[in-house]
Amino acid sequence: MSTTAAAAPRVSERARKMPASPIRRLMPLADAAKARGVHVYHLNIGQPDIETPACMREKLAKAERVLAYSPSGGTPEYVASLSTYYAKLGFTLGPDQLLATTGGSEALLFALFACTEAGDEAILVEPFYTNYNSFAGLAGVTLRPVKARGEDGFHLPPDAAFEAVLTPRTRVFLLCNPSNPTGTVYTREEVERVGAFCRRHGLFLISDEVYREFVYDGRVATSALSLPDSDDFVIVVDSLSKRYSACGIRLGCLATRNPDVHSAALRMAQGRLSPPGLAQLVALGASEVGPEYVAGVQAEYQKRRDVLFEGLGRIPGVFLAKPEGAFYFVARLPVADTDDFAAWLLSDFSHEGATVMVAPASGFYATPGLGKDEVRIAYVLNVDDLRASVKLLEVALQRYREQRGRGQAQPPV
């Protein structure tokens, strides 16, 4: 049988535009450094080193003999455990207001599709969690970033800045609180201001609160669920990943009191049949995790933050406001191009057999050219490793600036 062959099909424009992980380009360089015998301290990743509570892992022994589908919206037991969790925070959420999702990622995806048509727009603060680009890409949503300043600890710019990017296609305000990548914990006043902005302009507020427990110096994260008169526009994206150091199980939830949003998300969930079952089993152990676990994790991360904040603050030309939450921050370095610096750290630098890997911040900005002198640093290493990393960064910055010369920014005198 003879057939004429057409040209091979090409992948879609939206697929071609899908961004690669900003770290990925550096991975081969890190692998090569390790192959040369250089120890690499990873300040680039958000995978906590804390153990998943044993009372959660032990639930796996109770797995059924048939690893069957669970209900699309989650097992009644998992959903009930979510209700209990939110009740302790002071929020009453029933099973019709909670939906189990495959990580916070899927909750965000469902929320975006529920709130927008392709071509609609979302306002958010930049720098922002880089994977928002991927979800927005899938949903066909244009992100309209408003720049926050490192000098302000990346707290919210005034309303006028948000008004300036508002268009007739704006449907969503996307807030990450506490913030990845900046570690900013927005004050109650700021969250209320965002809520009022959304109400004034008829926007949904998608509030990504997966770092809720990671707040320091006695702070409390303000959930968008606490906003008065906000039932019809608040959607909270949540996850067990960081809370219980269980990133790999891929379990989260979408919490909303808007029944139409819940219904839409549930129908999307039915399409993909069910969230991971073993993860929901593990999650049931969370009810046995006492408050001392969260307090211990908080204390540990606060100590790590202190080590980095104090250490980095002593390096000439480095600037960061004191991080308030999550386990990331964005620091300004005295270099012109942190993409180059991050690659150089892995390819050309080592000191006493070691180097550090950092995430160039440009990947966390949507506006081209921003973040070129910033890096995102994660503190999921132990205190000794963090101290060693600070020392390495200090030596590296000096040597890099000597090698790269005049092109580099000068430290303030």
Added chain:
Amino acid sequence: MSTTAAAAPRVSERARKMPASPIRRLMPLADAAKARGVHVYHLNIGQPDIETPACMREKLAKAERVLAYSPSGGTPEYVASLSTYYAKLGFTLGPDQLLATTGGSEALLFALFACTEAGDEAILVEPFYTNYNSFAGLAGVTLRPVKARGEDGFHLPPDAAFEAVLTPRTRVFLLCNPSNPTGTVYTREEVERVGAFCRRHGLFLISDEVYREFVYDGRVATSALSLPDSDDFVIVVDSLSKRYSACGIRLGCLATRNPDVHSAALRMAQGRLSPPGLAQLVALGASEVGPEYVAGVQAEYQKRRDVLFEGLGRIPGVFLAKPEGAFYFVARLPVADTDDFAAWLLSDFSHEGATVMVAPASGFYATPGLGKDEVRIAYVLNVDDLRASVKLLEVALQRYREQRGRGQAQPPV
């Protein structure tokens, strides 16, 4: 501070259009029947009752103390196990041609986004797996169904039927082989015909092969991976759900030799960070599952199919061609409206304390009005339960037609 409140935001049109599970409407009726003490035989669900192999479940004992992110494309061990699996089928696929996904569902979603822009079209045979509607809805893809006939065992219509729905926006041919819901196993000739059609018109072929092992009477499912000169347009969607009766773990893969499609899917995968980790651990046990497991499962399902085919074939007015694979088939019943009949079975009928639940086939058609006299039946119950179900259906059909009267189709004389 006074603020003017805008109207509350509304969910998107695409969210409103997202279809609910066609079974869902019947669920409250089934629950009510059970509450009345009526036993309900579920011929509506695709959850196998076969145990997940112990050698897979036992891997959970090896879970790490930190349930950490895995690589976005899957752990090297899981990806290697996929290579080994495909090698046994005669297909050489390396780690750059395999991507771990959260069930076959996510593989299908990634494939659709990789191949299409919003507004593009996909050709497929109807009746089809109802959740394709959900994924197409998210991707903004219009499904262009071509009707297959029960008299032909739902085998492919001639090429002319596909040519008739081809438009300049057609990008994809979506094939489910073996087919859910019809149980059709397309012949090698049919798969080659689809391949040639795609090559002739420059289309991607997305081949959903999650029921590959579920083939009866000595049949072998023809994978699209076996098509010659097809590396640039074939994308296989696969899953461990049915193969190892592990639906709840949510693990599958996307297999393609087109590097651009793989790259696009990997970048989407990076956005959602990683596939479920515990599932990938369980999957490693699959290498210890011997061929006798698959042979045993095949024999069991073939026996079940025989019980249903023979039993239903004896009921006046019921028609079905002998199902060839998967564990579903679509049967024609002598009633005018199977949506009404399925509801009546749960609400108004019982015989010796029991009834059956079936899925009306209208939900598996995109063309309005089709499938009104058909049901999808799944055979994931044991043989005794299936025999009881056949008896119940026979009694029910007679009683229903007496009650509903002349409106019903007459059995052929």
